[in-house]
Amino acid sequence: MTTRIVELRRGILKKNDELAAGLRASYAAAGVLVLNLVSSPGTGKTAFLEWTLRELKARGARVAALVGDLETDNDARRLAASGAPVRQINTHGICHLDAEMIARHLDGWEGVALGGLDYLFIENVGNLVCPSSYDLGEKIRVALLSVTEGEDKPLKYPTLFNSADAAVITKIDIAEACSFDRALALKNINEIRPGIRIFETSAKTGAGMEEWLRYLEAERAK
Amino acid sequence: MHELSIVTSIVETVTESLNAYPGARVLEVRLRVGALASVIPESLEFCYGIASEGTPLEGSRLVVNLLPVVVHCAACGQDAELEGVQSFRCPRCGEPCSEMRQGRELEIDSIEIEDGEEKS
Numbered sequence: 001m002t003t004r005i006v007e008l009r010r011g012i013l014k015k016n017d018e019l020a021a022g023l024r025a026s027y028a029a030a031g032v033l034v035l036n037l038v039s040s041p042g043t044g045k046t047a048f049l050e051w052t053l054r055e056l057k058a059r060g061a062r063v064a065a066l067v068g069d070l071e072t073d074n075d076a077r078r079l080a081a082s083g084a085p086v087r088q089i090n091t092h093g094i095c096h097l098d099a100e101m102i103a104r105h106l107d108g109w110e111g112v113a114l115g116g117l118d119y120l121f122i123e124n125v126g127n128l129v130c131p132s133s134y135d136l137g138e139k140i141r142v143a144l145l146s147v148t149e150g151e152d153k154p155l156k157y158p159t160l161f162n163s164a165d166a167a168v169i170t171k172i173d174i175a176e177a178c179s180f181d182r183a184l185a186l187k188n189i190n191e192i193r194p195g196i197r198i199f200e201t202s203a204k205t206g207a208g209m210e211e212w213l214r215y216l217e218a219e220r221a222k
Numbered sequence: 223m224h225e226l227s228i229v230t231s232i233v234e235t236v237t238e239s240l241n242a243y244p245g246a247r248v249l250e251v252r253l254r255v256g257a258l259a260s261v262i263p264e265s266l267e268f269c270y271g272i273a274s275e276g277t278p279l280e281g282s283r284l285v286v287n288l289l290p291v292v293v294h295c296a297a298c299g300q301d302a303e304l305e306g307v308q309s310f311r312c313p314r315c316g317e318p319c320s321e322m323r324q325g326r327e328l329e330i331d332s333i334e335i336e337d338g339e340e341k342s
Binding site (some may be wrong): 001002003004005006007008010011012013015062094095130131132134152155158159160161162190191192193194195198 | 224227228230231239243249251253258259260261280307308309310311318319320322326328329330331332333334335336337
């Protein structure tokens with residue numbers, strides 16, 4: 001018997017990464033800005049997205065959303081009230097979306113073609129750990145954090161915050177009631193991802209949303 | 223907890239690579255895992271035992287080589303290794319560093335196999 005070492009040097013998520021690279025190329029070719037929204041369950045991703053879809057639509061933009069959850073189409077139904085096309089992805093127990101799920105749900109999405117969109121939002125499964133490993137081909141990864149979650153969330157989940165392109169603080173309308181330490185939260189986000197764009201928002205009052213929309217429009221124009 | 227999906231992917235990749243070595247048995251699988259890869263080595267090892275059952279990898283060792291985060295400091299013009307993942311600042315000058323050079327790896331580095339056909 002002989003033993004030998006075989007060098008493989010292969011990315012474990014290579015299949016996902018290759019699929020994501022293909023998706024990224026097709027988004028770019030279609031001229032659609034794709035965002036991947038990641039947060040804990042209960043941060044307010046859906047409310048934030050409802051507001052974003054409604055406002056972008058009112059400004060004449062062509063928007064659509066894919067929304068991931070373990071079960072139910074509750075979020076898709078909420079988002080569809082904006083009038084934008086929305087498709088639910090049920091992962092049935094899987095804790096993250098992957099590129100294959102995105103490709104499969106983009107295929108055969110009735111009435112929706114990438115070429116006919118300005119923005120596509122992907123609302124990931126509520127989870128701050130696993131989605132950070134899976135590239136969906138998005139241009140902008142958004143990490144969301146609500147004022148109720150504690151200012152040290154970025155320190156506890158550095159992988160996600162370090163891989164994000166933008167950070168959104170939600171529910172700032174109740175910041176005072178939660179004794180939210182704004183300066184500390186901003187400092188912690190910057191420790192993990194120096195220089196990241198941070199938006200302080202409320203989907204209830206609309207605070208900070210104008211700045212967020214301007215950012216989206218500028219990113220799309222790039 | 224996506225360690226099971228990761229381990230399943232490891233088993234598939236290694237099994238595929240064995241096509242070039244018919245009858246070979248895997249003794250060891252060596253991984254390179256960055257400190258920011260968000261996987262827990264203990265969970266990987268636990269799942270590995272389950273996922274490798276009934277495959278040519280059954281009974282093999284999983285060796286996880288953890289890699290620290292390395293950033294590039296624009297102020298110093300040099301790469302620097304971070305001690306942890308709680309602050310992305312240059313350990314020399316204290317400036318924030320947004321450019322990563324290492325830390326997100328999730329790779330199969332190599333495997334050690336026992337040849338099935340070359341018997342002595």
